[in-house]
Amino acid sequence: MVVYQRGNRRRTILALIVLTAVTLITLDVRGAGPISAVRGGAHDFVNPIAAAFDTVFSPVGDWIDGVTSAASLKDENARLRRRLDAARGQRATARAATAENKELKKLLDLPFVEDANSIAAQLVEGAPSNFEFTVQIGKGESDGVGVDMPVVTGAGLVGCVLEVSRDRATVLLIKDPESGVGVKIEKSGSTGVVKGRGDSNTVRADFVDPKAEVTKGEIVYTSGQQNSPFPAAIPVGTVSKVTNTRGDLQQDILVKPLVDFSRLDYVKVLRPSSGR
Amino acid sequence: MTWLPRLRLALLILAVVVLQTTVFSAGLRVFGVMPDLGLVLTVAVAFYIGPERGAAFGFVTGLAVDLFLKTPLGLSALSFALVGYGVGVVQGGVVRSSRWAAPIMGALGGLAGGVLFVGVGALAGQDQLLALSSVRIIVIASVYDALIAFAVFPIARWAIRAPRGEVQGWPGHRWVGR
Numbered sequence: 001m002v003v004y005q006r007g008n009r010r011r012t013i014l015a016l017i018v019l020t021a022v023t024l025i026t027l028d029v030r031g032a033g034p035i036s037a038v039r040g041g042a043h044d045f046v047n048p049i050a051a052a053f054d055t056v057f058s059p060v061g062d063w064i065d066g067v068t069s070a071a072s073l074k075d076e077n078a079r080l081r082r083r084l085d086a087a088r089g090q091r092a093t094a095r096a097a098t099a100e101n102k103e104l105k106k107l108l109d110l111p112f113v114e115d116a117n118s119i120a121a122q123l124v125e126g127a128p129s130n131f132e133f134t135v136q137i138g139k140g141e142s143d144g145v146g147v148d149m150p151v152v153t154g155a156g157l158v159g160c161v162l163e164v165s166r167d168r169a170t171v172l173l174i175k176d177p178e179s180g181v182g183v184k185i186e187k188s189g190s191t192g193v194v195k196g197r198g199d200s201n202t203v204r205a206d207f208v209d210p211k212a213e214v215t216k217g218e219i220v221y222t223s224g225q226q227n228s229p230f231p232a233a234i235p236v237g238t239v240s241k242v243t244n245t246r247g248d249l250q251q252d253i254l255v256k257p258l259v260d261f262s263r264l265d266y267v268k269v270l271r272p273s274s275g276r
Numbered sequence: 277m278t279w280l281p282r283l284r285l286a287l288l289i290l291a292v293v294v295l296q297t298t299v300f301s302a303g304l305r306v307f308g309v310m311p312d313l314g315l316v317l318t319v320a321v322a323f324y325i326g327p328e329r330g331a332a333f334g335f336v337t338g339l340a341v342d343l344f345l346k347t348p349l350g351l352s353a354l355s356f357a358l359v360g361y362g363v364g365v366v367q368g369g370v371v372r373s374s375r376w377a378a379p380i381m382g383a384l385g386g387l388a389g390g391v392l393f394v395g396v397g398a399l400a401g402q403d404q405l406l407a408l409s410s411v412r413i414i415v416i417a418s419v420y421d422a423l424i425a426f427a428v429f430p431i432a433r434w435a436i437r438a439p440r441g442e443v444q445g446w447p448g449h450r451w452v453g454r
Binding site for chain 1: 290293294296297298299300301308309310312327328331332335338339340341343344345346347348349350351353354357358361393394396397400401404405407409410413417
């Protein structure tokens with residue numbers, strides 16, 4: 001009898017827990033407002049503790065990282081110096097093109113990346129789960145960061161702001177499967193949507209016209225279409241593979257992001273210009 | 277359970293959240309995969325305190341972790357609670373003193389928790405979880421979970437220990453705290 005009662009109690013407790021969890025999941029999926037506020041509050045509560053923890057333990061982690069990667073860092077340094085020299089030459093050429101582009105965009109009244117106010121921020125944390133591809137930056141609502149703002153580095157597009165608490169923000173990386181970015185392919189001019197592929201080092205460009213001639217190595221930019229949080233002309237990546245099967249309604253295009261997500265440190269959050 | 281073990285467990289949940297969002301998310305990854313510290317703690321606590329409290333502890337721990345994820349709130353809570361319940365139910369048949377109990381339970385709990393997270397997540401509309409890479413992540417994470425279980429189990433045992441002389445446990449499974 002006692003055994004029966006214990007089993008019954010167990011099942012009741014489990015049923016209550018499952019019911020509560022399912023209710024919470026449903027409310028969150030449907031976008032119940034208070035849940036977002038609770039999340040923000042939790043971030044604000046834990047952030048100072050996490051920051052203090054980071055301050056104490058990050059030098060140890062950096063030291064371990066430095067010791068284990070000293071040899072590869074030396075090679076990388078030499079390689080980066082060579083790339084810097086090449087980039088200096090390209091920069092001069094790009095300046096002229098940028099000036100021309102700016103004038104043309106003024107005429108077309110399109111949003112422009114350099115016109116956007118930007119907020120520099122440092123990465124403070126990675127994703128706390130294996131199943132999502134986000135990073136935390138050390139700037140939040142109090143610094144003017146808002147949801148859906150694009151996040152970039154000098155190399156190109158990183159992602160967009162997903163959630164904001166007072167002093168921090170969560171950035172959804174373009175490699176996350178839930179991320180979608182409207183893009184334009186350099187030469188063909190055809191448009192598509194770049195979707196993340198999780199822990200793969202490439203993202204996929206969907207909805208590209210099968211008739212468009214896309215070649216490997218082409219640069220992919222944000223298209224800046226209406227209602228997109230991303231301004232036009234932010235570099236996203238380079239086309240790394242094109243498979244165009246006859247009869248398909250779209251091409252199978254893989255894009256290698258220009259941003260190295262494993263080495264992100266500082267990023268810029270772009271605030272939309274007043275005209276947008 | 278008296279207030280002291282409850283306080284210790286609450287502090288452990290906070291520690292899990294801080295460690296998961298700092299140390300493990302930043303660098304302590306193996307093949308790009310981090311362990312699920314909250315899940316391993318749930319497995320360890322449930323191993324010592326049984327199914328009902330194990331499930332309740334798993335729910336609270338999962339909920340705390342969920343607050344820092346973009347997946348729906350309650351998803352980790354549900355998977356942790358079910359794993360906690362399962363571990364609590366099967367632990368009666370496990371020899372507690374076995375040195376392999378911690379890693380085996382850690383690995384099995386990690387596997388079950390990962391599969392539940394992906395399965396329930398997919399049902400809740402998180403289609404991106406249904407990918408081949410999820411299998412790889414779950415397998416690597418469960419091995420990692422087994423390794424950290426060596427450290428987490430003694431901590432969990434210390435946390436639930438009652439002050440000297442007090443009796444604790446759940447109905448029918450009482451033992452004297454040392």
